[in-house]
Each structure stands twice: as C-alpha cells, then as structure tokens.
Amino acid sequence: xxxxxxxxxxxxxxxxxxxxxxxxxxxxxxxxxxEYEYNVVNLVKGDQHTPExxxxxxxxxxxxxxxxxxxxxxxxxxxxxxxxxxPQHHPLLPSEIKKKAINYQAANIVSSSIQPHQNxxxxxxxSC
Numbered sequence: 314x315x316x317x318x319x320x321x322x323x324x325x326x327x328x329x330x331x332x333x334x335x336x337x338x339x340x341x342x343x344x345x346x347x348e349y350e351y352n353v354v355n356l357v358k359g360d361q362h363t364p365e366x367x368x369x370x371x372x373x374x375x376x377x378x379x380x381x382x383x384x385x386x387x388x389x390x391x392x393x394x395x396x397x398x399x400p401q402h403h404p405l406l407p408s409e410i411k412k413k414a415i416n417y418q419a420a421n422i423v424s425s426s427i428q429p430h431q432n433x434x435x436x437x438x439x440s441c
Contacts, residue, residue: 324378326350327352327376338378344403344405345405361375372386378391
C-alpha cells in the first residue's frame with residue numbers, strides 16, 4: 314500500500330468540529346500530547362462527499378486518521394491504535410483489566426447506542 318500522506322510523518326486528522334466522534338479523537342490526541350495536522354471536513358457543506366475524502370473513507374464519515382501508510386476511519390479503532398502505538402504517552406485506559414473492560418463497555422454504549430441518533434444522516438431524515 315502506498316503512503317497515503319505523501320511521506321509526511323505527522324499524523325493527519327480529517328475531522329469536523331461538530332462531530333462527537335472526531336471530538337473523541339482530538340481529545341485523545343491532545344491528552345497524549347501528540348502533534349497532528351488538522352484537516353477540516355465540513356460536513357454541513359458536504360465535504361465528506363468529495364472524491365478526495367472518499368478515497369480516505371468511502372462511506373464519508375469523520376474522523377479519518379492517517380499515519381504514514383495506516384489509514385483508520387473509526388473513532389474507537391483510532392483510539393485503540395493511538396493507545397497501542399504510543400504507550401509511552403499519557404495512557405487513555407487504566408492498566409487493570411476490570412477497569413479497562415468497564416471503559417470498553419462505556420465506549421461501546423456511546424458509539425452503538427447513543428451516537429447513531431446524533432449523526433447527520435439521522436438528523437436530516439428526521440427533518441424531512
């Protein structure tokens with residue numbers, strides 16, 4: 314796979330300020346003290362439907378994180394990737410397995426039960 318960030322070693326986050334999924338990733342990057350390039354994908358203007366962004370994420374969702382030849386477009390996967398790749402930076406999860414499992418449970422409740430009702434597609438459908 315070719316490098317998707319053209320040799321730039323800095324993490325690239327494709328994100329939108331109103332996206333709670335993107336917010337989770339921005340918080341994590343900042344907690345870990347990692348430098349990254351912020352690329353705005355304006356969901357209201359439809360930037361997620363451009364051919365350039367669809368190359369990063371064919372379903373058109375943010376966030377998308379590019380790290381060399383690694384491309385991830387799911388906030389939970391991005392958080393786990395950052396935790397594994399940068400363990401020396403501020404940990405996002407407790408080391409004790411029981412506490413870690415409770416954190417996974419809470420994250421899954423948010424991403425599977427709450428988040429789907431706040432996304433742009435759902436809000437658009439309800440306004441019709």
